[in-house]
Amino acid sequence: MAEPAGTGIAGGNHPSPARDLERIARQERALILPGLTEDDAWRMGCWLRQAASTHGYPIAIDIRRGEQTLFSACLEGATPDNLGWIARKTRLTARFHRASYAIGLQLGQEGKTLAERFGLSEAEYAPFGGAFPLRVRGVGVVGTLCVSGLPQREDHRLAVEALAAFIDMSPEAIQIPP
Template sequence: MPLDHDAWPTLEELLREEGELELPALSESDAYELGMRAVAAARERDLPISVGVWRTGRQLFHCGLPGSTLDNDGWLRRKGRVVMRFEHSSLYMARLCQDKQVTLADRFGLPAAKYAAAGGAVPLRVRGTGVVGWFGVSGLPQLDDHRFVVEVLRGTSR
C-alpha cells in the first residue's frame, strides 16, 4: 500500500529518532522489563499485538496478547530480520523502498517470506556498542506498530 507521504515520517526523521533511542545496556533483565512495559501499555489500551525483544539472534522476550495471532508472530520475526540486516527500523526500510519504488526482493534479493519492510520493529542500540538486537510489535497498522514501539522505548532510553 502506498504511503501517505504527509502522514509518515521522512527518512531523515526516522534516522534522527533511531539515534535518540540508544540504550545504556541490554541484559536479559532489561529485555524483560522492556517487554513487560510494552505488555502493560498494550493491556491498558486493549491492543491485540505480539511483542518481541531479541538480542544477538536470541529471543529474550515474547508475548502474544489477546486478539493477536500466529500471523502476528510471523510478521514480527520478518520485520526483525529487516532490522538486523540493515540496522535500521523496519519502518525506515518500508519508507526507503516506497520512496525508491522497489521491494526488498527487487533491490536486495530478500524473500518476502522471510523479510518484511513494514513498520513495527526498531534496532536496539547500546551506547558504545551499536546494534545488538531489536524490539518490535505486530498487530496494528504498521505506522501504529512503529509509534507504539518508539513510545515504549522512549520510556527506557537515557
C-alpha cells in the same frame, strides 16, 4: 492480520515519507540504550505489554539480543500470523540495523521491492513498521524490539514509545505524527 492495513507505503494517511524518514533517522540516533540485559528486556517488554493491554491492542511483542529471545508475549487478539510478521520484520532490522518502517518507506520512495533493491524475498523479510534496532552506547546494534498487530505506522510508534520510556526520554520530541 494484514500488517500494513490502512497506512504505510501505499496508504496516504500520513505525512510525507521524506519527513518520516528524517524523523526515524533521528529516532535511531537518539534511542540508545546504556546496556541490554535480560532484566532490561523484561522491563521493556512488561512496559509494552502493560501499555498495549491498557489500550486493548491485539499485539505480539518480541525483544531479542542477537538470535536470543529475551522477551516474547502475545496479548488477547494477537494471532499466529503476528508471529510470522515479527520474524520477518525482525530479520530485516537485524540485517540492515535500521527500523523496518524506514526501509519500507525508502523502498516506497524508490518504487522498488525488496527483491529488486536487495535480492531479498518478502517471504523471509518484511519492510513494514514495527521492528526497531536496539543500540547500546559504545557498542552498536545488539538486538531488536518488534511489535506486530496494529497498522504498521502504529506498530512503529509503539516500539519507539517503549524505547523512549525505557531511557526516560519524552517520545514527543522524536515521535512521528499519528
